[in-house]
Amino acid sequence: xxxxxxxxxxxxxxxxxxxxxxxxxxxxxxxxxxxxxxxxxxxxxxxxxxxxxxxxxxxxxxxxxxxxxxxxxxxxxxxxxxxxxxxxxxxxxxxxxxxxxxxxxxxxxxxxxxxxxxxxxxxxxxxxxxxxxxxxxxxxxxxxxxxxxxxxxxxxxxxxxxxxxxxxxxxxxxxxxxxxxxxxxxxxxxxxxxxxxxxxxxxxxxxxxxxxxxxxxxxxxxxxxxxxxxxxxxxxxxxxxxxxxxxxxxxxxxxxxxxxxxxxxxxxxxxxxxxxxxxxxxxxxxxxxxxxxxxxxxxxxxxxxxxxxxxxxxxxxxxxxxxxxxxxxxxxxxxxxxxxxxxxxxxxxxxxxxxxxxxxxxxxxxxxxxxxxxxxxxxxxxxxxxxxxxxxxxxxxxxxxxxxxxxxxxxxxxxxxxxxxxxxxxxxxxxxxxxxxxxxxxxxxxxxx
Amino acid sequence: xxxxxxxxxxxxxxxxxxxxxxxxxxxxxxxxxxxxxxxxxxxxxxxxxxxxxxxxxxxxxxxxxxxxxxxxxxxxxxxxxxxxxxxxxxxxxxxxxxxxxxxxxxxxxxxxxxxxxxxxxxxxxxxxxxxxxxxxxxxxxxxxxxxxxxxxxxxxxxxxxxxxxxxxxxxxxxxxxxxxxxxxxxxxxxxxxxxxxxxxxxxxxxxxxxxxxxxxxxxxxxxxxxxxxxxxxxxxxxxxxxxxxxxxxxxxxxxxxxxxxxxxxxxxxxxxxxxxxxxxxxxxxxxxxxxxxxxxxxxxxxxxxxxxxxxxxxxxxxxxxxxxxxxxxxxxxxxxxxxxxxxxxxxxxxxxxxxxxxxxxxxxxxxxxxxxxxxxxxxxxxxxxxxxxxxxxxxxxxxxxxxxxxxxxxxxxxxxxxxxxxxxxxxxxxxxxxxxxxxxxxxxxxxxx
Numbered sequence: 001x002x003x004x005x006x007x008x009x010x011x012x013x014x015x016x017x018x019x020x021x022x023x024x025x026x027x028x029x030x031x032x033x034x035x036x037x038x039x040x041x042x043x044x045x046x047x048x049x050x051x052x053x054x055x056x057x058x059x060x061x062x063x064x065x066x067x068x069x070x071x072x073x074x075x076x077x078x079x080x081x082x083x084x085x086x087x088x089x090x091x092x093x094x095x096x097x098x099x100x101x102x103x104x105x106x107x108x109x110x111x112x113x114x115x116x117x118x119x120x121x122x123x124x125x126x127x128x129x130x131x132x133x134x135x136x137x138x139x140x141x142x143x144x145x146x147x148x149x150x151x152x153x154x155x156x157x158x159x160x161x162x163x164x165x166x167x168x169x170x171x172x173x174x175x176x177x178x179x180x181x182x183x184x185x186x187x188x189x190x191x192x193x194x195x196x197x198x199x200x201x202x203x204x205x206x207x208x209x210x211x212x213x214x215x216x217x218x219x220x221x222x223x224x225x226x227x228x229x230x231x232x233x234x235x236x237x238x239x240x241x242x243x244x245x246x247x248x249x250x251x252x253x254x255x256x257x258x259x260x261x262x263x264x265x266x267x268x269x270x271x272x273x274x275x276x277x278x279x280x281x282x283x284x285x286x287x288x289x290x291x292x293x294x295x296x297x298x299x300x301x302x303x304x305x306x307x308x309x310x311x312x313x314x315x316x317x318x319x320x321x322x323x324x325x326x327x328x329x330x331x332x333x334x335x336x337x338x339x340x341x342x343x344x345x346x347x348x349x350x351x352x353x354x355x356x357x358x359x360x361x362x363x364x365x366x367x368x369x370x371x372x373x374x375x376x377x378x379x380x381x382x383x384x385x386x387x388x389x390x391x392x393x394x395x396x397x398x399x400x401x402x403x404x405x406x407x408x409x410x411x412x413x414x415x416x417x418x419x420x421x422x423x424x425x426x427x428x429x430x431x432x433x434x435x436x437x438x439x440x441x442x443x444x445x446x447x448x449x
Numbered sequence: 450x451x452x453x454x455x456x457x458x459x460x461x462x463x464x465x466x467x468x469x470x471x472x473x474x475x476x477x478x479x480x481x482x483x484x485x486x487x488x489x490x491x492x493x494x495x496x497x498x499x500x501x502x503x504x505x506x507x508x509x510x511x512x513x514x515x516x517x518x519x520x521x522x523x524x525x526x527x528x529x530x531x532x533x534x535x536x537x538x539x540x541x542x543x544x545x546x547x548x549x550x551x552x553x554x555x556x557x558x559x560x561x562x563x564x565x566x567x568x569x570x571x572x573x574x575x576x577x578x579x580x581x582x583x584x585x586x587x588x589x590x591x592x593x594x595x596x597x598x599x600x601x602x603x604x605x606x607x608x609x610x611x612x613x614x615x616x617x618x619x620x621x622x623x624x625x626x627x628x629x630x631x632x633x634x635x636x637x638x639x640x641x642x643x644x645x646x647x648x649x650x651x652x653x654x655x656x657x658x659x660x661x662x663x664x665x666x667x668x669x670x671x672x673x674x675x676x677x678x679x680x681x682x683x684x685x686x687x688x689x690x691x692x693x694x695x696x697x698x699x700x701x702x703x704x705x706x707x708x709x710x711x712x713x714x715x716x717x718x719x720x721x722x723x724x725x726x727x728x729x730x731x732x733x734x735x736x737x738x739x740x741x742x743x744x745x746x747x748x749x750x751x752x753x754x755x756x757x758x759x760x761x762x763x764x765x766x767x768x769x770x771x772x773x774x775x776x777x778x779x780x781x782x783x784x785x786x787x788x789x790x791x792x793x794x795x796x797x798x799x800x801x802x803x804x805x806x807x808x809x810x811x812x813x814x815x816x817x818x819x820x821x822x823x824x825x826x827x828x829x830x831x832x833x834x835x836x837x838x839x840x841x842x843x844x845x846x847x848x849x850x851x852x853x854x855x856x857x858x859x860x861x862x863x864x865x866x867x868x869x870x871x872x873x874x875x876x877x878x879x880x881x882x883x884x885x886x887x888x889x890x891x892x893x894x895x896x897x898x
Contacts, residue, residue: 032655158638167635168634185616185635227693251704252704256792259704259711260784263711265785272794277810277813281814287777288774295774299825303763313758319768320747320751320768324877324881332712332737335711337721340720343701345720345722346722353722361733364734373741425773428777
């Protein structure tokens with residue numbers, strides 16, 4: 001922590017302890033809300049509560065929006081329902097809904113009642129699945145009528161700008177709230193004041209349904225580089241907007257989930273430190289157990305070959321090596337393909353091209369590894385026969401693992417299952433069994449056991 | 450492919466074969482550039498070349514910007530230098546620089562010369578590291594002087610809007626191009642026309658240096674929810690801007706790189722199908738070999754215990770199970786911690802909290818796995834002694850792997866090494882060796898070998 005930062009915290013503490021309200025408000029409004037969040041971490045509960053009671057509700061709302069869900073819930077408890085609802089009313093509807101969704105039912109109901117008409121908006125948002133467009137949209141958009149002029153629209157903007165989530169797109173609605181056009185603020189400022197909106201609006205509006213998956217919406221933002229996207233209901237009426245800053249969160253969230261799945265844990269709902277130890281345990285134990293039980297069949301395979309191992313004990317020396325080698329090659333291929341599918345580089349129809357490429361890559365990897373394997377095994381195992389067996393097994397295992405690793409995520413996609421479920425540990429477990437069968441079959445035939 | 454889509458392609462083909470230039474241009478301008486990119490995939494080289502010769506250079510530029518790097522290079526080859534440079538001049542400088550960076554040196558020089566003053570801008574951008582602010586910024590920003598009025602600014606906007614990367618932030622410079630303030634278009638439209646800029650501009654401007662790492666810049670966008678961020682040189686002169694849409698690419702790119710590293714492959718520079726088979730092979734072989742050689746030390750460990758295995762061959766049956774179990778627990782912990790570090794949920798100072806949490810989680814996982822392991826091993830191994838050995842080994846291995854998996858990425862961060870290098874396969878290899886030592890030590894003491 002540097003000196004300036006400590007000075008700022010000291011200054012804030014002094015203001016809370018003995019400064020005027022005006023000085024504290026001045027302090028709170030000159031800093032960015034995201035920076036105040038960092039400062040709040042250094043305060044105790046009483047100081048934090050005092051801070052949120054002094055500053056205006058709209059300034060408080062901007063700060064609360066930046067807090068982690070667990071910290072938001074804690075703050076609500078600290079401030080009490082009356083003050084909390086005042087602040088919630090000033091928050092963007094999407095952020096308010098996310099916060100309310102984290103609270104116990106009774107507390108949520110109390111707050112929603114206190115929020116009056118804002119509470120009604122939030123109640124509507126809470127109906128949607130949190131991973132859908134409806135779950136990430138806000139209802140604070142700017143809408144106008146097509147027969148307005150540019151001048152009227154600018155006047156409206158001056159009026160609504162402080163509340164709106166974005167003013168950079170202005171949506172044109174007909175009398176029944178159907179979305180009929182869109183206009184960027186850029187279009188607006190370059191137009192003459194007397195121009196009618198329907199002369200300059202873009203009628204070719206792309207929108208997404210409220211129930212669209214947030215991952216698909218994120219891909220639209222990426223493809224078309226939007227700053228915002230309107231959300232419509234079944235009757236094509238405008239119900240909300242999604243802004244690019246929400247999509248940054250979606251990108252990060254989806255990547256995190258995929259990484260966790262690839263590593264064989266169930267995705268965590270929240271940041272690491274907001275996840276309890278019990279939840280961390282729960283996210284890992286299921287896959288560990290499933291894989292443990294699946295892997296325990298390798299015990300049966302090993303038992304079948306116990307005579308071979310007993311007569312040539314050197315065969316056992318290479319089991320960890322072969323098992324890991326297959327697992328590594330398989331998870332390299334599966335991770336690259338899973339990510340390729342997620343960012344839409346690889347599509348279902350590419351299955352044969354991917355297979356052909358991975359077969360060649362697998363052969364290339366296998367040949368090199370087999371060469372190295374031959375010499376290592378000859379030295380450790382003490383005979384060229386062992387060298388040959390390990391060499392052939394490594395080649396077969398690397399090729400097979402690479403192809404299986406690439407194929408399974410594509411098959412999962414074809415079956416409408418999330419390809420990230422084809423985790424590295426799962427691929428490893430599958431190729432282990434094949435690997436052991438291949439290894440011992442080669443050993444028996446070379447050593448004529 | 451649905452019917453409408455096929456119809457559109459047919460329509461485009463017909464226009465290219467026998468339509469007027471006007472009809473083709475009309476067609477190209479009504480579709481979104483990103484959609485035209487999809488259509489171009491269906492055309493052959495001659496059709497593609499004809500298309501880019503007919504449509505206006507600025508429309509072509511918007512389309513070329515959306516192409517994958519490999520397709521851009523192919524198109525440049527197809528169109529020839531003269532037409533290519535016309536289109537490059539119309540592209541945003543950041544996109545033009547990315548394209549030029551993909552070309553062979555001689556070709557790049559020819560094009561840059563043909564681009565005149567635009568070429569000079571691009572040459573400057575090419576000096577920066579592609580993963581730095583300079584590597585992702587564009588030079589097309591809107592800048593004004595602090596003594597202008599709102600009215601003058603709006604007039605300037607009308608003039609420069611078509612060229613600018615974004616008009617949503619307007620940067621205020623002094624006579625020496627130092628960045629002294631910023632103004633959002635939102636601020637501008639709600640202000641009176643006669644207001645002076647210095648009365649409404651925000652003088653507390655956050656900017657990033659040209660050499661800042663793009664991942665740090667992305668975290669700033671996430672924290673402060675910016676639409677754009679100015680980039681300054683050492684003398685605090687404005688040199689470019691980074692926009693939120695570029696940051697979406699950074700987020701995706703960084704997540705992809707981390708995933709690939711976690712899976713033990715070197716990050717691919719380009720999308721899957723733009724990566725040659727040789728590059729795919731190269732990205733995987735290094736880690737496979739390093740891990741193979743590291744893992745081959747397990748052969749030595751196994752050899753030390755060959756007497757034990759020879760007298761109780763059942764001990765070998767559980768080696769794959771134990772090895773994978775440790776690898777799985779270790780990669781679960783390491784992936785969660787690596788991602789937590791990347792998204793700044795976990796910071797270096799949290800090391801002890803993380804260790805304590807993971808120790809408890811590891812114990813919780815280990816106890817359950819040990820219980821299951823006891824019964825599986827008793828059944829497959831045929832004696833309760835084997836059950837006890839496997840049970841104790843599983844407990845120790847799971848706890849150790851979880852703690853090592855969580856600790857190594859944090860140590861890497863402390864040593865300023867990318868934590869994602871602590872890949873799942875590397876953790877697996879490390880815990881394998883410990884796991885075998887633990888297993889055989891327990892076995893020898895229980896069986897009194």
